[in-house]
Amino acid sequence: MSRNPLVMNPIKLFKLGQKYMLICPTDKYLAKSFPEIKIISYIKLANYYMGPTLVFLFFWQYYLNANLILMIISAVFLISLPIQGYLWLGKRATSPLPINLLSWYNHVKQKLIDNDVISESKSKTEQLDFIHFMQLITLTKNHFGNYFGEDDNNQENFN
Structure with missing residues (x-):
């Protein structure tokens, strides 16, 4: 639905x-x-x-x-x-998320999966809307502080 x-x-x-x-x-x-x-x-x-x-x-x-x-x-x-x-x-x-935010969404989600914060979802019919995106950003902020899944060399720019 x-x-x-x-x-x-x-x-x-x-x-x-x-x-x-x-x-x-x-x-x-x-x-x-x-x-x-x-x-x-x-x-x-x-x-x-x-x-x-x-x-x-x-x-x-x-x-x-x-x-x-x-x-x-x-x-x-x-x-x-x-x-x-x-x-x-x-x-x-x-x-729905615009195309320019999809890569950021996927990058942040992959960082969370790599750090075992969330598990990889098996379904391909995942909804990519703003509420799910903000939930992911909030989860990222709770686990990484102000680090929003950017490259490791740029991490000091966000603290």
């Missing part, structure tokens, strides 16, 4: 986005290559400031006699920002 983000229901996409957010490592080294790391930081920032901003909007409407509809539109907009981020992350998690 393949997961197609266009057919997936929004609730499942939202939950997958939350799962993907927990899986993704938040490294500055990776943030240059993967936009989801910046999106994750924006979602966390929005969630942090959401409560105080909504309280401010409520008091603004109440004490300054602002238009109620303006406050409702602003509140709905603010609440929708992190939701849109989670939906985007869910869609990104199920997106």
Whole structure:
């Protein structure tokens, strides 16, 4: 059963986005290559400031006699920002890896297999999407630190 983000229901996409957010490592080294790391930081920032901003909007409407509809539109907009981020992350998690990342994926996976961190999978129908790629990068980071499976002579550049 393949997961197609266009057919997936929004609730499942939202939950997958939350799962993907927990899986993704938040490294500055990776943030240059993967936009989801910046999106994750924006979602966390929005969630942090959401409560105080909504309280401010409520008091603004109440004490300054602002238009109620303006406050409702602003509140709905603010609440929708992190939701849109989670939906985007869910869609990104199920997106197939582009060709330029396939060699990196295979190289990192081979390094993990060589070091007996994971076993070689026997099936050839392995899904190569971003959620599996980020799981592999997280596993690599947990076992090698900031070393992401690059050549051994370049290892000192990543520490």
